[in-house]
Amino acid sequence: MAHLAGSDRSQLMLLPETVDDYVGPDNPVRFIEAFVDQLDLQTAGFARVQAKATGRPGYDPADLLKLYIYGYLNRVRSSRRLEAEAHRNIEVIWLVRHLKPDHKTIADFRRDNRAAFNAVFREFVLLCRQLDLFGRELLAVDGTRIKAVNNKDRNFTRGFLTEFIRLADERLAKYLQRLDDGDAQEEHVGGTRGGRDKLKEKIAAIQGKRDRHKAMLVELEQTGQDQISLTDPDSRAMARMTKVGVGYNVQIAVDAKHKLIVEQEVCNQVLDMGLLAPTVEAAMVTLGVERIEAVADKGYFKIEDVEACEKAGVTAYLPKSVGGPAVREGFFPKTAFRFDPEANVFTCPAGQTLSPCRRGRSRDNVKIDYANRAACKGCALRPRCTRTYRHVSRLENEAVLDRMAARLAARPDILDRRRETVEHPFGTIKQWMGQGAFLMRRLENVRGEFSLTALAYNIRRAITLVGVPGLITAAGE
Ligand code: SF4
Known part of the structure; x- marks a missing residue:
């Protein structure tokens, strides 16, 4: 028996097929079309939305935006490859109706509209909110480092x-x-x-x-x-991320219900410390909530940030790293000392009372040292506690950390939820979407790039949850 032969390429069709016949009703390009067509690109900040009255006609920013969203959804991020797709890929031909912009036009569009991509990302988050895809109860915040165009x-x-x-x-x-x-x-x-x-x-x-x-x-x-x-002046050496070398710090806040990204930001701060409150507060505005829970890893631990979270209505869960000079020397950790807020004293492992003995400063906070020299002198536990006498420090505003430690002790499983929630987007973005490095230089440009990446991740996730027809219907409402 012969193999399937296909049709003769030179044969004329009696009833010619249309490009539309090649794109099924649940093809994601149909949603991209519906989504972009209902956006107010002028308000979002796109350039050249109104065509010039004279001169050579330019491309509609809506078409170039569709091309980029398609590209980021399909691991095609470079302008040259997008140009090639516009010539040979039937989905792209359908999406941009046979338009064939050259790679320079495509690259210029991304550079000129870098700030507007964040507005498009937010519009899609609002669409997901309209579809009730957010639990709006728990956010997991995490950061990753993505390589910049700058050799070590x-x-x-x-x-x-x-x-x-x-x-x-x-x-x-x-x-x-x-x-x-x-x-x-x-x-x-x-x-x-x-x-x-x-x-x-x-x-x-x-x-x-x-x-x-x-x-x-x-x-x-x-x-x-x-x-x-020297190559990308805004990028920074990410000290402990030797694989990344020089790059940017990408922060995301992910809603725990369906692992959708609510907020994303790129910065060149090397450490995550201090980034929790601003990231969660921005996410709260998008979600339209006044109170929310947020969990992050110990890299975010900073008392000022935890205080800012409390003031903003955020119930924060951050584990504290057990360290410090005493622990490094093998002595009792601070957690072995029980604090009594009423009496303002610590009780040590030997049952002795440590009272305030000195006030100082730790960065912007007042620090109080507690000690009991007389008790340490004849203490049998001294070899396990100190060389001379032990003092334990406490910040004046440390009660905020005590409250958080109590919450964390009551819900230890929340740290596992954090890992499950944030690993999905970062794993998908780096492995499946192949974004291990930025293509552009300068902070504002990579922000635009990551807005498109986060948008593509959310679209892919929402298609899995709702399906293309469901998203098209929601976009049209
Ligand atoms: S050495 Fe001092 S602080 Fe440590 S257990 Fe003994 S009495 Fe308490």
């Missing part, structure tokens, strides 16, 4: 530059000494001119490098920054 070798920290200049000065002093010694020798017995010329070349090369590093150090001192990146 083109990033310099203040410490590196200072050390480089110190070593260069040492080498220069050594070579100059050798040069002087060579000159003296030449005067007496005749030295080799070639050797001296080579030494001079080495000195000039080191001096040139030293001057360039010095200029960067001066720039850092003037700007107050800690590091400088």
Whole structure:
């Protein structure tokens, strides 16, 4: 029996097929079309929404936006590849109605409208809210580092530059000494001119490098920054993320009900500390709630942030890392000391009372030390507690952390929920969507890029939950 042969390419059709025949009713491009067509692109901040009265007609931003949403949904992010898809991909041909913008037009559109993509992301979040896809009870906040267009070798920290200049000065002093010694020798017995010329070349090369590093150090001192990146000046070396090297810090707040992203932001702050309250507060506005629970990992632990959360109506859950000099030396951790807020004293593992003995400051907070020198002197537990006498510190506003610790102790499972909730979007974005690195340079551009990534993730997730026809209906309402 013969194989299936297909149809003859040169055969004319009696009833020709239309492009529409190739795109099924549940094809995501039909939703992209419906979603973008109902957006107010002018309000969202897109450029050139109104066509010019004269001159060569340009592309409608709606068509280029559709092209980008399609691309991010299908792991096609580069402008050159999007141009190629517009020529050969039947879904794209359907979506942009045979338009074939070149890669420069496509790239310029993304650069010129970078801020507007965030508005489109928010519009889709509002659509999901209309479909009741958010639980609006628990948000999991997490950050990941995504590579920037900046090689590690083109990033310099203040410490590196200072050390480089110190070593260069040492080498220069050594070579100059050798040069002087060579000159003296030449005067007496005749030295080799070639050797001296080579030494001079080495000195000039080191001096040139030293001057360039010095200029960067001066720039850092003037700007107050800690590091400088030469290819993408906004990117930062992510100290502990050796795989990422130089990149950006991407923050997301994910609703626990269906793991949809409610809020996303890209910054170049190396640590997550201090980012919980602003991320959750922005998410609350989008969700239209006045109170919400939020959980994050210990990297976010900062008393000012926990206080800000309480004031904003956020019930925060953050685990505290058990550390500090006493623990590192193998002594009792602070948790072994029980605080009595009524009496304002600590009770130590030996049952002794530690009273306030000193007030100081820890960053912006008042810190109080508690101790009982007399009790420590003859204490049998002293080898497990301290070398001399033990003092335990407490911030004046630490009650906010006590309340959070009590909440966490009552709901230890919430940390597992955090992991399950945030790992889904980040896993999907990095593995399935292949976004391990940004394509553009500068913070504002990568923000635009990530807005499209988060939008594509949410669309994909909502299609799984509601289906394309359901989303089309909701977009039309
Ligand atoms: S050494 Fe001092 S603080 Fe530590 S258990 Fe003994 S009495 Fe308490």
